[in-house]
Amino acid sequence: MGSCFMKRLLLRCIECGAEYSGDVVIYRCPRCDDLLDVVVDVDEVFRRESLRGRVESIWRYAELLPDFGDGVVSLGEGFTRLVKCERLAKIVGVRELFLKLEGLNPTGSFKDRGMSVGVSMALSVGARRVMCASTGNTSASLAAYSARAGLECVVLIPEGRVALGKLFQARIHGAKVYQVRGNFDEALSIAFRSASEMGAYLLNSINPWRIEGQKTVSFEIWEQLGRTDINVVVPVGNSGNISAIWKGFKELQQYGVIDDFPRLIGVQASGAAPIVEMLMNNYSTIRFWDSPETVATAIRIGKPVNWKKGIRAIRESDGTAVSVTDDEILKSLRLLATVEGVACEPAGASTIAGLKKLVDEGKIGRDEIAVCILTGNALKDPSEHLVSWNIPMTLDSVSAKSI
Ligand SMILES: Cc1ncc(COP(=O)(O)O)c(C=O)c1O
Ligand SMILES: [Zn+2]
Numbered sequence: 001m002g003s004c005f006m007k008r009l010l011l012r013c014i015e016c017g018a019e020y021s022g023d024v025v026i027y028r029c030p031r032c033d034d035l036l037d038v039v040v041d042v043d044e045v046f047r048r049e050s051l052r053g054r055v056e057s058i059w060r061y062a063e064l065l066p067d068f069g070d071g072v073v074s075l076g077e078g079f080t081r082l083v084k085c086e087r088l089a090k091i092v093g094v095r096e097l098f099l100k101l102e103g104l105n106p107t108g109s110f111k112d113r114g115m116s117v118g119v120s121m122a123l124s125v126g127a128r129r130v131m132c133a134s135t136g137n138t139s140a141s142l143a144a145y146s147a148r149a150g151l152e153c154v155v156l157i158p159e160g161r162v163a164l165g166k167l168f169q170a171r172i173h174g175a176k177v178y179q180v181r182g183n184f185d186e187a188l189s190i191a192f193r194s195a196s197e198m199g200a201y202l203l204n205s206i207n208p209w210r211i212e213g214q215k216t217v218s219f220e221i222w223e224q225l226g227r228t229d230i231n232v233v234v235p236v237g238n239s240g241n242i243s244a245i246w247k248g249f250k251e252l253q254q255y256g257v258i259d260d261f262p263r264l265i266g267v268q269a270s271g272a273a274p275i276v277e278m279l280m281n282n283y284s285t286i287r288f289w290d291s292p293e294t295v296a297t298a299i300r301i302g303k304p305v306n307w308k309k310g311i312r313a314i315r316e317s318d319g320t321a322v323s324v325t326d327d328e329i330l331k332s333l334r335l336l337a338t339v340e341g342v343a344c345e346p347a348g349a350s351t352i353a354g355l356k357k358l359v360d361e362g363k364i365g366r367d368e369i370a371v372c373i374l375t376g377n378a379l380k381d382p383s384e385h386l387v388s389w390n391i392p393m394t395l396d397s398v399s400a401k402s403i
Contacts, residue, residue: 205240218248239310
């Protein structure tokens, strides 16, 4: 980096285009109440050669991230493995298939990328307390990063519907956990209403700084794979991650690092698929779902707050969205685990089911390359549903002699 390296980060409304300084605490456009993007304006960016020897975390891409000086809150998030799967590629029917193992992040999900930036931002604006609503992973991640930063953490979860491993994580890192009688969407609307009353900095994915951290997965895919003329398959709940991934690729293109854009493929569970439904209606309108239901609790979301950004990502990348049943999700999880030795939580496994469906329908060619984002670690969600599907709890007893 040169000594007169210039970087400017500001917030811009995705609807009315109004611009705001990057250091004001707003989550929506004060003028029209729509979503905000962070706009990154730099005059120098990394190239493949300049990355050699840098820290193996999201912060290796510092040029396109905010500067926090010594105030960066990091647990070494990002730089997760990209694993090539030849056997699974044959079964799914694509030329090459790669899995991005986001379960290898410090708290076991991609959320850590966003929380590193988001909690660093909370510190830099002087917050003492942070807050989120969560289907589980967001709270696990926020609890860990706020503990590291010395901030108080409050999380709201839907009553009885959070995987035990995730709840355990939030508790062990010392978060105050409250159950909301209702689903995630209701928990989020309470978090919106109460964050400012409680003097808390809100770290759901509506907070655009979260997206800044999460976009780094695209930089890694480019760096690790060496090409971007691919399909990137992503499980979709609130649409924060798919929009972050698109933002990452767009910035690489904007700064001349890549020429080819990937197609982004969003996958939803058929019991929680408002984005897929909207796409089938030719993007005319979104209908929120009141009672989303799926075994993939991480994406059990009926009112995706970032739907406009998610739809934009799919549309601009010439991608698509597809829904898969719980049965297809669980079969894909078993396939991943038994054919490739890779397990993940159900939301991540939905990408394999979605990819296979699109290949079978001829919407993705057999000569194409796909990267599936396995968003969370398998150990987070050994819930009853999953155990009963494979009945490993009723094991036969053997002795050394009888085996
Ligand atoms: C494991 C996992 N996969 C996918 C998602 C969906 O991400 P988003 O809500 O950004 O669409 C989540 C969100 O909680 C998640 O925890
Ligand atoms: Zn606006």
